[in-house]
Amino acid sequence: MGRAVDPVCGMDVDTSRTPYKTLYKGVVYYFCSHHCKKAFEENPEYYLRYGPRGMPKQ
Numbered sequence: 001m002g003r004a005v006d007p008v009c010g011m012d013v014d015t016s017r018t019p020y021k022t023l024y025k026g027v028v029y030y031f032c033s034h035h036c037k038k039a040f041e042e043n044p045e046y047y048l049r050y051g052p053r054g055m056p057k058q
């Protein structure tokens with residue numbers, strides 16, 4: 001069981017439990033929700049550059 005930080009909202013994510021993950025440039029990113037995953041996939045460079053920005057608007 002591992003922990004990761006959701007790059008969109010900054011929440012701790014349990015990597016063995018979350019179904020929300022994506023592969024980007026050879027790195028797997030984990031998310032707390034479908035909304036965070038979608039936000040990241042739409043603009044990954046933004047979140048990688050500026051860091052977590054809180055929960056996306058739903």
Ligand SMILES: [Zn+2]
Nearest residue numbers: 006009032036
């Ligand atoms: Zn999140």
